[in-house]
């Protein structure tokens with residue numbers, strides 16, 4: 012019986028690459044998405060991976076969404092907390108809404124998704140939680156006080172939960188991607204991207220979503236059973252945590 016993997020934000024960007032890589036590695040995969048029906052349905056048609064719509068910033072929506080996934084595919088063994096948004100603004104211009112949306116999705120979303128799955132993983136004695144944080148949670152980033160705070164919080168969450176899960180066969184790890192060539196990064200003003208960001212990346216290019224996805228496949232595997240509470244940086248040498 013193949014294991015079941017659930018990827019939040021799993022139909023676009025890094026999440027889509029993760030969903031596809033996990034399917035290729037033999038998992039039964041469900042991809043959650045929040046908003047873009049057209050892209051999600053196209054992704055489903057292209058890959059054969061079922062898509063499920065709910066907003067990870069709502070605990071109740073997560074409980075209901077997870078119940079649907081488990082009814083269709085069986086208990087979730089691997090959770091990839093990938094869904095994330097940006098609302099970039101210099102702090103003096105940042106609104107409480109921009110702060111709240113990012114914290115609720117990028118940090119509280121991890122609680123909302125992990126908590127309903129945790130007891131089942133404990134009971135079955137196996138689980139993999141893989142949290143997609145960010146280089147900007149490690150080093151901070153101007154224009155991202157909200158995002159950097161949430162992504163740093165994801166790392167604290169990872170380390171605390173790793174200690175609770177260890178004796179129950181559950182590993183909890185984080186990946187910190189650097190700047191990856193997705194829509195999220197391409198939304199950064201071109202001048203900032205070309206003149207300020209790419210020159211800071213020693214390998215001289217944006218990362219590929221698949222370069223993050225391969226880290227996820229490794230952390231999900233039995234080979235990674237002794238790795239928990241750790242952070243893998245995939246950032247082209249831009250920052251050494």
Ligand code: CAA
Nearest residue numbers: 097099100101145146153154189190195196199200203207
């Ligand atoms: N690195 C270095 N310098 C940056 C920067 C960055 N990432 N972002 C902005 N700056 C600099 C600008 O070049 C500018 O400098 P100058 O005045 O010397 O030209 C200064 O900061 C102010 O920037 P703007 O003129 O653009 O100010 P603004 O108020 O119009 O916009 C902003 C501010 C919304 C933060 C905009 O600059 C921006 O979107 N910057 C990118 C922020 C960023 O890196 N976001 C990451 C998105 S990708 C992601 O989050 C995925 C991940 O995990 C890595």
